[in-house]
Amino acid sequence: MSKELTKIQKKILEYLIDQIKGKGIPPTLAETANHFGYRNRATVQQHLKAIEKKGYIKKNPKLSRWIELTLEDKFFVPRAVLGEVAAGNPLTIYPDAIDTIELPTIARMPKDSFLLRVKGDSLKDAYIFNGDIVIVNPNLEPKNGQFVVAILDDAAVVKRFYKRRSQIELVSENPEYKPIIIDKKYPSFNIVGIVVGVYRSMEKRRAG
Amino acid sequence: MSKELTKIQKKILEYLIDQIKGKGIPPTLAETANHFGYRNRATVQQHLKAIEKKGYIKKNPKLSRWIELTLEDKFFVPRAVLGEVAAGNPLTIYPDAIDTIELPTIARMPKDSFLLRVKGDSLKDAYIFNGDIVIVNPNLEPKNGQFVVAILDDAAVVKRFYKRRSQIELVSENPEYKPIIIDKKYPSFNIVGIVVGVYRSMEKRRAG
DNA sequence: TATTATACCATACAAATGTATGGTATTTAT
DNA sequence: ATAAATACCATACATTTGTATGGTATAATA
Known part of the structure; x- marks a missing residue:
């Protein structure tokens, strides 16, 4: 599987990094959807799933705002x-x-x-x-x-x-x-x- | 009204500061309750209400993990x-x-x-x-x-x-x-x- | 051509979360 | 002594949040 992120996935990951590193708190699905103008959280959800599958983030299931960045180099x-x-x-x-x-x-x-x-x-x-x-x-x-x-x-x-x-x-x-x-x-x-x-x-x- | 915090309120506020500044993310009511051994979120809820009333924190209603510190000096x-x-x-x-x-x-x-x-x-x-x-x-x-x-x-x-x-x-x-x-x-x-x-x-x- | 990945939508549902309300017991003023 | 604040508990409820599932459309790929 390609580990390359698509343009949109990259944008979403950048948003995650920006929120986590800049604001200190990961966004919720709803916040992310709102930021990108999506009417539905599921869209973000699926993008996160794809990003996670490619190994860029890790999510603690069932907990709010618990996206973790797994980019060792991305300190x-x-x-x-x-x-x-x-x-x-x-x-x-x-x-x-x-x-x-x-x-x-x-x-x-x-x-x-x-x-x-x-x-x-x-x-x-x-x-x-x-x-x-x-x-x-x-x-x-x-x-x-x-x-x-x-x-x-x-x-x-x-x-x-x-x-x-x-x-x-x-x-x-x-x-x-x-x-x-x-x-x-x-x-x-x-x-x-x-x-x-x-x-x-x-x-x-x-x-x- | 006294602006003084009680012992327990002070402990809870310290926990909030520790989480927000150290971990970067405010805790939920459940997490806070669990940390202090409370069986009920409502206990924490009421303490937060008291602390907010005394002006030490500000909460965005309805949103998870959105306690803000209002202590200007506490930078x-x-x-x-x-x-x-x-x-x-x-x-x-x-x-x-x-x-x-x-x-x-x-x-x-x-x-x-x-x-x-x-x-x-x-x-x-x-x-x-x-x-x-x-x-x-x-x-x-x-x-x-x-x-x-x-x-x-x-x-x-x-x-x-x-x-x-x-x-x-x-x-x-x-x-x-x-x-x-x-x-x-x-x-x-x-x-x-x-x-x-x-x-x-x-x-x-x-x-x- | 058929298949897969991508990029959205809608709906449904369980769990988490914040909130409201009422209760009990103890301490601290007035 | 009476009232008020404090410190817990329990229960109930509306949203928020994460998740699952199914659908449509397009582009890339085999």
């Missing part, structure tokens, strides 16, 4: 990288994904959070290096001392956030860069989100 | 750190947890994987620093070039894994340390697991 899930950020030399954020990285299954993305790749060594004093992926959560209020991604004049920076009495300071880790004081000069100033973590894949060696 | 979940590892200066692995760190919700642990804290700067050439948490997956076969945690004479090391024709080499990132050649001299040699990722919390600043 990494493709995720869109939305842009690049740096401190010191701000770069523009791109509207669409600039790249896709393989995020490991350990890294579950909180709702609405996204990934940015760090470019350059200007954050090296914060132990963040060229190529590292920062996970940005836009749903959290920044607290003093936390790293934030902020927009200044259509460019993105990663800096530490400090709210003072009358102003906001964005402090660079590298003492060569002086703190940015946010006042009326920056009408377009915007906090994109806070950096909740740094992930570095151990797969490939990066250039020092 | 970090305690996780046991099983030991400390270093390259160059091997340290013993402790049988029990030596510490607990606050792992963010973005980091979902794969089944059976565990955390080790890196001690010392001997891995700094691999951009892993003192205090970083490495996530170790014991269920993967090491491939050449990957970082592995290995046991040598009851001590743990983190090194790159290379399988040669007749032997296994454990290579240090720091050229000062020569590769360890695994042969009959190491009867207790054992690969604990491979390092699937490095996580560094951005909450606190570490000493350089």
